Amino acid sequence: MTSILRxxxxxxxxxxxxxxxxxxxxxxxxxxxxxxxxxxREAFIxxxxxxxxxxxxxxxxxxxxxxxxTLSKSSMEELEKRLKLL
Numbered sequence: 001m002t003s004i005l006r007x008x009x010x011x012x013x014x015x016x017x018x019x020x021x022x023x024x025x026x027x028x029x030x031x032x033x034x035x036x037x038x039x040x041r042e043a044f045i046x047x048x049x050x051x052x053x054x055x056x057x058x059x060x061x062x063x064x065x066x067x068x069x070t071l072s073k074s075s076m077e078e079l080e081k082r083l084k085l086l
Contacts, residue, residue, distance in 0.1 A: 002029065002046040003053035006074040010041040011067040019043055022064045026052040036082050041067070044079045 007019070016033040027048035034044040047053040053073075060071035 001050070002032070002048065002076075003050045004074040004076055004079055005045050005047065005053050005056060006072050006078070007043045007045060007064075007069050008040050008072075009067050009069040010035065010037075010043050011065040012037070012041065014043075014065040014067075018065050019045065022059060022062075022069075023047075023056050026056045028052075034079060034083065036086065042082070044074060044082070046076075046079075 010019075014035070016035060019033045019035070020028060023045065028045060029048055032046035034046075036042040036044065045056070047056060057071055059069070061068060063069070
């Protein structure tokens, strides 16, 4: 079962490849990175397991592509809601 994290503070130049590299030691299925953007510069990441998501939370507060990012737990429902607003 996948586990979703919300990432905020993403640099506007960051790509899905950059996000995957940031979480290099955590399993993200193909198609598991959703860059939403917006004023919060958000992305949602679907991790392969709950354990991968828990370990990835240690990356919160670190720098990705020159911007400090914050991670929080999310859900598929929240992701789908944000995607509908695009």
